Amino acid sequence: xxxxxxxxxxxxxxxxxxxxxxxxxxxxxxxxxxxxxxxxxxxxxxxxxxxxxxxxxxxxxxxxxxxxxxxxxxxxxxxxxxxxxxxxxxxxxxxxxxxxxxxxxxxxxxxxxxxxxxxxxxxxxxxxxxxxxxxxxxxxxxxxxxxxxxxxxxxxxxxxxxxxxxxxxxxxxxxxxxxxxxxxxxxxxxxxxxxxxxxxxxxxxxxxxxxxxxxxxxxxxxxxxxxxxxxxxxxxxxxxxxxxxxxxxxxxxxxxxxxxxxxxxxxxxxxx
Numbered sequence: 001x002x003x004x005x006x007x008x009x010x011x012x013x014x015x016x017x018x019x020x021x022x023x024x025x026x027x028x029x030x031x032x033x034x035x036x037x038x039x040x041x042x043x044x045x046x047x048x049x050x051x052x053x054x055x056x057x058x059x060x061x062x063x064x065x066x067x068x069x070x071x072x073x074x075x076x077x078x079x080x081x082x083x084x085x086x087x088x089x090x091x092x093x094x095x096x097x098x099x100x101x102x103x104x105x106x107x108x109x110x111x112x113x114x115x116x117x118x119x120x121x122x123x124x125x126x127x128x129x130x131x132x133x134x135x136x137x138x139x140x141x142x143x144x145x146x147x148x149x150x151x152x153x154x155x156x157x158x159x160x161x162x163x164x165x166x167x168x169x170x171x172x173x174x175x176x177x178x179x180x181x182x183x184x185x186x187x188x189x190x191x192x193x194x195x196x197x198x199x200x201x202x203x204x205x206x207x208x209x210x211x212x213x214x215x216x217x218x219x220x221x222x223x224x225x226x227x228x229x230x231x232x233x234x235x236x237x238x239x240x241x242x243x244x245x246x247x248x249x250x251x252x253x254x255x256x257x258x259x260x261x262x263x264x265x266x267x268x269x270x271x272x
Contacts, residue, residue, distance in 0.1 A: 001138065002137075002138035002139075002140075002182065002183065003089060003117055003118045003138060003139060003140030003183065003185070003207075004140070004182070004185075004207055004233070006087075006089040006117060007056060007057065007089060007207055007233040007235065008233060009087055010055070010056045010057065010087050010088050010089060011056050011233055013087050014053055014054055014055060014056065014087075014088070014263075015263075015267060016054055016055055016056045016263045016266075016267075017056055017224065017228065017233070017234050017235065017236050017263070017266045017267070017270075018054060018055050018056060018236055018237075018238065018259060018262050018263040018266060019055060019056055019057040019058065019059050019091070019209070019235045019236060019237040019238070020047065020048075020051050020054075020055050020058055020059070020237075020238065020239070020242050020243075020259060021058075021059045021060075021061060021093070021211070021237045021238065021239030021242075021243075022044045022047065022048075022058060022059065022060040022061065022064075022077070022239070022243070023060075023061045023064045023239045023240065023243065024040045024043055024044050024064050024065070024068075024070075024243070025064065026039065026040065026068065028243075028244050028247065029043050029247075030246065030247050030248055030249060030251045031247075031248070031249055034247075037068035037069070037070055040064075040065065040068060040070045040073045040077075041070075041073040041076050041077055041080075044060070044073075044077050045076075045077060045080050046251075046252050047242070047243060047252065047255050048077070048080065048081055048084065048085065049084060049252070050252040050253070050255050050256040050259075051242065051255060051256055051259040052081075052084055052085035052088060053085075054256070054259045054260055054263050055085075055088055055259070055263075056088070056089075056233065056235055057088060057089050057090065057091050057235050058081055058085075058088060058089075058090050058091070059090075059091040059092075059093050059209075059235075059237055059239075060074060060077060060078065060090070060091075060092060060093065061093040061239075062074065062092060062093065062094045074114060075113065075114060075115075078090050078092075078114050078115055078116060079115065082115065089117035089118060089140075090115075090116050090117050090118075091116065091117065091118045091119070091120065091140070091142065091209065091235070092110050092114055092116035092118070092119045092120070093119075093120050094106070094109075094110060094119050094120055094121075095120050095121065095122055095144065096110075096119065096120075096121050096122065097121060097122030097123070097124060097125050097129055098125065098129055099125055099126075099128050099129045100128070103128075103129050103130075103131075103132040103133070104132045106132075106133075107119075107132045107133045107135070107136060110133070110139075111133075111136045111139050116139075117139060117140060118139060118140025118141065118142055118185070119133060119139075119140070119141060119142065120142045120143075120144065120187060120209070121133065121141055121142065121143055121144070122143075122144050123143040123144060123145075123170055123173075123174075124144075124155075127173075127177075127178050130143070130178060130184075133183075134180065134181050134183050137181075138183070139183060140183055140184075140185055140207070141183050141184055141185070142184075142185040142186065142187055142207075142209050143170060143174050143184060143185070143186055143187065144170075144187045145167050145170045145171055145174070145186040145187055145188050145199055146167040146187075146188045146189060146192055146195040146196075146199060147187060147188075147189050147211075148189025148190060148191045148192070148211050148212035148218065149189070152189070156170075167188075167195065167199070168198065168199075168202060170186070171186060171198075171199045171202040171203045172202055172203075174186055174203055174206060175202060175203035175204070175205070175206055179206070184206060185206050185207035185208065185209060185235075186199060186203060186206055186207075186208055186209070187208075187209045187210075187211065188208050188209075188210055188227070189210065189211055189212045189218065190210045190211065190212035190213045190218025190219070190220075190222075190223045190236065191212045191218045193218075193219065193222040193223060193225075193226040194226070196208065196210065196223060196226035196227045197226040197227070199227075200226065200227050200229065200232070204229065204232060205229075205231060205232050206232065207232065207233045207234070207235060208227050208232070208233075208234045208235065209235045209237065210223055210227060210234055210235065210236045210237065211237040211239075212237075213236050213237065213238050213241075213262065220236070220262065220265040220266050220269060221265065221268070221269035222269075223236055223266075223269075224236070224266050224269035224270055225269055225271075228269075228270055228271075236262075236266055238258075238259070238262050241258055241262070242255050242258050242259050242262070243255060245257065245258040
């Protein structure tokens with residue numbers, strides 16, 4: 001089963017377009033776990049257990065683990081997700097971008113060490129920086145296209161000689177010449193619904209990873225209307241709003257409540 005098929009299965013099983021991002025910050029942990037990086041696995045695994053039937057994917061952000069020397073906990077966490085939520089794919093948010101043998105090592109890291117089902121990548125060094133990831137049959141490669149941060153426009157909104165803005169050209173490549181094995185997907189921020197709609201028009205069947213709902217202010221209903229299609233899944237990410245819904249002992253229940261409310265809001269916006 002390839003990454004796109006995994007998404008379709010999880011979307012149906014959990015009636016969900018919601019992805020919970022796992023960005024563990026020990027300074028925000030509840031109670032006695034606060035400021036203890038040794039509790040990263042415990043915190044994230046508790047969130048996973050509380051929300052595993054509500055999501056289309058989980059997305060651990062590698063920097064939050066590496067900064068705390070907690071890569072071993074990331075390995076344990078992804079193994080835990082595969083065990084308790086085997087139908088839910090794991091996206092390693094790494095945003096790698098390099099060429100040749102270095103890209104091959106990053107691909108090994110994502111798919112052999114961490115056993116992720118997909119990884120986020122920067123496409124700005126060209127196709128040969130993407131190709132090593134496509135050697136892993138069925139794994140997803142999710143390319144940055146129109147990101148949710150304000151500074152994304154510095155490059156992504158620049159107009160090329162063919163009249164495309166750069167993000168549009170990336171979408172064309174990902175939907176066409178680069179997608180030789182059907183493994184590509186795109187990142188488009190929820191803070192730019194018009195751009196989501198444009199990317200969907202250019203890449204009508206690709207999965208879209210859409211960060212920015214929740215703490216970053218993206219609108220759930222606008223996101224779904226712009227990006228969702230019956231045959232093209234969207235992966236709408238919320239991280240901080242779910243993870244840190246409460247700093248008390250009820251943090252897991254609070255995370256579940258926010259995840260369920262977000263999932264339901266996304267579903268209500270889906271056309272009948």
